Amino acid sequence: MTDTGNAVLMSGTDVARAITDRTAQRAAQFAEKTGRKPCLATVLVGDDPASETYVRMKRNRCAKVGIESKHVPLPASTTTAQLVELITDLSNDPAVNGILLQHPVPAHIDERAAFEAIAPGKDVDGVTMHSFADMAFGGKGFASCTPAGIMRILDAYDVDPRGKHAVVIGRSPILGKPMGMLLLARDATVTYCHSKTQDLPSIVRTADIVVAAVGRPEFVRGEWIKPGAVVLDAGYNEGNVGDVAFDEAAVRAGLITPVPGGVGPTTIAVLLEQTVDAAFEQRA
Amino acid sequence: MTDTGNAVLMSGTDVARAITDRTAQRAAQFAEKTGRKPCLATVLVGDDPASETYVRMKRNRCAKVGIESKHVPLPASTTTAQLVELITDLSNDPAVNGILLQHPVPAHIDERAAFEAIAPGKDVDGVTMHSFADMAFGGKGFASCTPAGIMRILDAYDVDPRGKHAVVIGRSPILGKPMGMLLLARDATVTYCHSKTQDLPSIVRTADIVVAAVGRPEFVRGEWIKPGAVVLDAGYNEGNVGDVAFDEAAVRAGLITPVPGGVGPTTIAVLLEQTVDAAFEQRA
Missing domain, CATH: 3.40.50.10860 (Leucine Dehydrogenase, chain A, domain 1)
Incomplete structure (x- = not known):
């Protein structure tokens, strides 16, 4: 068992299982109908x-x-x-x-x-411009799966983004950018950081919620984390290493996702869920 | 003449005139062809x-x-x-x-x-979901006119957003949200603030660039402004009053837009420019 320091571990595996169980039931209903x-x-x-x-x-x-x-x-x-x-x-x-x-x-x-x-209507991975704008404008379109999975983890652990300062590190079209928009739609104050950001550590230190989506192993250091912050690691680098230096960060974070077993499983769960959603909607 | 304190006034009227002059030439070329x-x-x-x-x-x-x-x-x-x-x-x-x-x-x-x-292809006001996503993804679609006008003011006064911390106050679909995306595309670190943001003044104090797009007269106070910051006022409230308390802010800002004669004129100029762009593209 990994030492999580003071932090509570947020199990993406558990969150994904709950989504997947419900999705299996709905898939069966669809097949029956x-x-x-x-x-x-x-x-x-x-x-x-x-x-x-x-x-x-x-x-x-x-x-x-x-x-x-x-x-x-x-x-x-x-x-x-x-x-x-x-x-x-x-x-x-x-x-x-x-x-x-x-x-x-x-x-x-x-x-x-x-x-x-x-x-x-078939963009169950949430990659089209239409889906992106829908996430930004709070519509009912499909969401990019990884950011949507992260929102499900926050919900499962009763983290309400409203009024919180969320710092998203990374700005890719299917991860960082939609992540910020989903958090903004839930009333977080959102800061987008990236490779051109100056003094990233001091910005991360102001964050109540940190999402690391950089694609660089252990890029986010523990000393950047504000004590009690919620840390979500969307990175998945070679050797099962995330974008956050887990052992360091876990000492300071309030809640943190592991790698593996954190964000990853929820990504696939949301993909499956949205596929079943699409099937029902196309039939409606 | 208004007292601008230490700040240099950014004349949207001048920026708009340059855009409009060029647009008139191109409109004439289009008509000739x-x-x-x-x-x-x-x-x-x-x-x-x-x-x-x-x-x-x-x-x-x-x-x-x-x-x-x-x-x-x-x-x-x-x-x-x-x-x-x-x-x-x-x-x-x-x-x-x-x-x-x-x-x-x-x-x-x-x-x-x-x-x-x-x-x-006819969305010259930049209001569709497609145009929004295009702004976010750095594509060549039409931009929302007010944010695009603000980018033109920054360019005209040699303010390079790259690496700067830009704080956007407001998150409407045609102003705050696309504003942040355009600044992000130009490599600013972007923070979205809004009515649910906690301790807005201390966030604004960290900003190198502030865009006020709230729709509340003199909402942004001078003491929130970091000395030397670039302040853009997209507000236009009754009685020709912006969203920024101009006299207070001008004492601290490095560059500031007035109201009227700031952001407003550039909005219309971009609309006209994009209309001529559309005409040429539809003919191509």
């Missing part, structure tokens, strides 16, 4: 081993909860036009309820163009 | 006197720079469905290059639905 399972299309371009592993994990989890997955592997040489055409076909295919394009895609592909070919 | 002027449709629902004044100002400015405006006044009783239909028609009308829906619309109308009926 319609005679078919909800279906997630998974698109993988190229043969990056990490991406292959992620997609396999997601498909296994689909199978466990009663979601069919339709896997579409494409060669690394796929062009943007070919990928857009394929995703457009999936968007128009009534047998497909949700679409996941595993990223990153090879560098020669215009990832944004590929994402935008996903119909908003 | 195509035999018709660029055309902005202005849609006004109801008879709110302030909104009528704003639309009239915008149409007068259009006329001055060689942009045709097609005004569509609608009764206050217009339904969401009727408004959406009308805007969809304008989106499909090849004679219309840009569409401005004057807001706020009457409370019974779903404003978001009306905005979303504007084709992204």
Whole structure:
């Protein structure tokens, strides 16, 4: 058992299990009503081993909860036009309820163009511009899965962001940026930090809630953490290491997510949940 | 002449004039090439006197720079469905290059639905979800006019947001939220504050750049301003009063916009510029 210092560990595994159990029930209800399972299309371009592993994990989890997955592997040489055409076909295919394009895609592909070919109603991974704006404006669209998973962890541990100062480190289109928007929609004061931020430690020291989404192992140091702060580590670096120096941070944090078993499991749980949501909505 | 204390006054009027002069030249080029002027449709629902004044100002400015405006006044009783239909028609009308829906619309109308009926290529006021996400992701879509005008003021006065701490007070979909995204895209560290923010003064005191977009007269006090900070006042309250207590703030700020003659004029200038951009793009 890891020493968590003073901090209470927030178990993403537990939060994910609760989401997944409910999703399995709803998937079964859907199948009973319609005679078919909800279906997630998974698109993988190229043969990056990490991406292959992620997609396999997601498909296994689909199978466990009663979601069919339709896997579409494409060669690394796929062009943007070919990928857009394929995703457009999936968007128009009534047998497909949700679409996941595993990223990153090879560098020669215009990832944004590929994402935008996903119909908003099938964007269960929350990657389209429409979904992003919906998160920002508090609408009912699908959320980017990792930020949405983090919100579920906060809710599960009764952390109300309202009026709190949340510092998001990282500003990627599917993680940092939507994370800040979801926290802002829940009335947090939100600061976006990134590689150009000056004196990051002193900004993090003012944070009641810290979300690390940098992609650099143990980048956030324990001494940056305000005593009692809530620390969420969305990083997942080689060797099961997060973006937060866990042992240091756990001494000061009030609540903290581990890596693994923190944010990661909730990401997949939200993906599955949104796939079932999509299936029901398309039937409605 | 107003006493600006230690601060240098940033003249939005001057910045707007430079944009407008160039826009007039380009509008003339467009007319020469195509035999018709660029055309902005202005849609006004109801008879709110302030909104009528704003639309009239915008149409007068259009006329001055060689942009045709097609005004569509609608009764206050217009339904969401009727408004959406009308805007969809304008989106499909090849004679219309840009569409401005004057807001706020009457409370019974779903404003978001009306905005979303504007084709992204004609969203010269930058109000659609597509335009918002484009601002956030650094794309080439149209920008929300007031935040874009503020960026132009910063550029004109050689304020590089990179690495600076920018505090945006307000989080509306067409002002505060896109403002933060535009500053973030230019590598500022961005904090969103709003009505639920705790201890706003101490957060503002850490800001190198402050954007006030609250809609409350003289809400931001001078003692909140860090000496030398850049202060942009996007407020425009009754009696020509901004959201910043100007006389107090000017004593401490390094650069500050007045009200009137600050942010306001640049908003209209960007609207006109984007209308001409749209006209050229639709022809390309």
